[in-house]
Amino acid sequence: MFQSFFPRPQLFFTSAAIWMLLCIIVWYTVGPQLGAAVGLPPLAPGETPPVGLAYFFTPDNLWFYLYFTIFVLIFGGIWKIIARDHPWTNWSIWGSAFIVFIAYFAVQVSVAINNWRGPFFDLFQQALSKQGGVTAGQLYALQLNFLEIGMVGVVLNVITAFFTNHYVFRWRTAMNDYYMSMWPKLRHIEGASQRVQEDTMRFANILEGLGVTLINSVMTLVVFLPLLFRMSEQVGDLPVIGAVPHALFWLAIIWSLFGTVLLAVAGIKLPGLQFRNQRVEAAYRKELVYGEDHADRAQPVTVRELFVNVRRNYFRMYWHYCYFNIARYTYGQIDAIFLNFILIPTIVAGRITMGAWQQIATAFGEVSNSFQYLVNYWSTIIELLSIHKRLKAFEAAIDDQPLPAIDQHYLEREAEAGEIAADRPY
Known part of the structure; x- marks a missing residue:
């Protein structure tokens, strides 16, 4: 890659x-x-x-x-x-x-x-x-x-x-x-054609958005953090905490890191499930393709078993996405009022004008959004990680390294079915 x-x-x-x-x-x-x-x-x-x-x-x-x-x-x-x-x-x-x-x-x-x-x-x-x-x-x-x-x-x-x-x-x-x-080494891996054509395309397309956004987030922090540090001088006491030097600067970092850790912990199982989802879908699709040319393939019992795997994996994903979305949407709702809440004592004291408030809100939003890169794009990152796992199997075959366990399991199943020689080194 x-x-x-x-x-x-x-x-x-x-x-x-x-x-x-x-x-x-x-x-x-x-x-x-x-x-x-x-x-x-x-x-x-x-x-x-x-x-x-x-x-x-x-x-x-x-x-x-x-x-x-x-x-x-x-x-x-x-x-x-x-x-x-x-x-x-x-x-x-x-x-x-x-x-x-x-x-x-x-x-x-x-x-x-x-x-x-x-x-x-x-x-x-x-x-x-x-x-x-x-x-x-x-x-x-x-x-x-x-x-x-x-x-x-x-x-x-x-x-x-x-x-x-x-x-x-x-x-x-x-x-x-x-x-x-490297095709001679790769062609016997399950879904090799899909990985070369579709996975590289999806990898490139996702990376286009994520990569540019990541670079933009880093550049935003480089530029806006010093601005927010200076603007924090206009802010007075904070609710509950009281006076904190350069409060907005530190709150933007702490609040955003909290959101990032929260979403990373809540979604820690999702990359593996996405990867497995691609695998079970590919296995189901490939059996159907074999059934088009071979009467002994795509039998009802086999197809039913493969689709049960698809259903089981989707239901597991739905459950894990449920609590992930609870964390994501709750954090997003609180984030929408977080800045105005901490600025209320400053606004009541009349320490800032409307123009200053607009500038502070923009700088704080730019910094917090940049720190919340994982929060905002976690679902897309999960998809990219699952594609990365599939393409890593190619690199393992190229370097004559053992394939991931899930790929080895599929090859053993194919070998038993007679599609691939059981003694193949892959």
């Missing part, structure tokens, strides 16, 4: 994670000083960022684009030397870097919108309270600023969708080519 597309996957992903962490540390420690040294300084203390399209061309943002390019060229250049013979390095290295950049830029669009919310909703509040001094021209101008940001988001979404579609299909092509080159 990975070595077909990425050069030396374990080393590649480990080095990429370390390199990214190093880049983040350098950016938040000496990055501003380096930017100032090249004539692209950050905003001065107390200076508000511009609203609208101009935000993307501030000196500190231009410095980040240059900074990112330099670090990517260094990392990619080293890996191009290490993996000079790998056929997919251009897509796996440079393509991955481009996806990381557009994910970061998508977060910057969210930051630009959050910057716009402050002045717009402050004016909105003044106009509704009839404090005077607010003109229609001011509100129209801010609406145009929002349109500028929105059009940047539209262009970015189109580019992201187009590029990731091609990127993921190249990954699927790499997997397909690799598995087909």
Whole structure:
């Protein structure tokens, strides 16, 4: 799954994670000083960022684009030397870097919108309270600023969708080519054709959504956590707890990690059940296919037994999804009111304006949603894990390793039926 597309996957992903962490540390420690040294300084203390399209061309943002390019060229250049013979390095290295950049830029669009919310909703509040001094021209101008940001988001979404579609299909092509080159070893595994055609397709399609969202979540945390840390200074006492320095920052992390652990524990059995579900469905389907050409196959007793396995597995899944959904939906309902609940003392004290509340709510939501990646996408992750289990059987056969127990059981059953020689090494 990975070595077909990425050069030396374990080393590649480990080095990429370390390199990214190093880049983040350098950016938040000496990055501003380096930017100032090249004539692209950050905003001065107390200076508000511009609203609208101009935000993307501030000196500190231009410095980040240059900074990112330099670090990517260094990392990619080293890996191009290490993996000079790998056929997919251009897509796996440079393509991955481009996806990381557009994910970061998508977060910057969210930051630009959050910057716009402050002045717009402050004016909105003044106009509704009839404090005077607010003109229609001011509100129209801010609406145009929002349109500028929105059009940047539209262009970015189109580019992201187009590029990731091609990127993921190249990954699927790499997997397909690799598995087909090993077909003599794989053809006797149950559902081999389905695993090469359908499972690689589903793996690619699911990974397209999950992968981009994961990268976006990481970039969101990198950008919004410092913003939320600063915004927490506007928040007063918390209900029950009282005053806590940078309360929103810590609450966003704790609340989101609680939800992640809760859903992970509640759904711990689901990946295995999904995998078994694919297996029993494949066994039932294959027996029916054999029955089309062989009169002695797909007999009522055999088919009934196979369908009983299908039914049993589905009923087990329904039960485990029942308590999983109780945990998921309960957490989601409480999450909907969590921020407003903890902000009630601050709102009553009049410490924040409507614009500030909008910015805090957006930053808190972005951070908590990023931390809740597993919560929001657990069902899809379960499906991906089950597909991963099926494709791992291919890798076991390629490396002459024992197949998973459930695959061995099926091969023994087929051998007894005379479809596969009992002494086959697979």
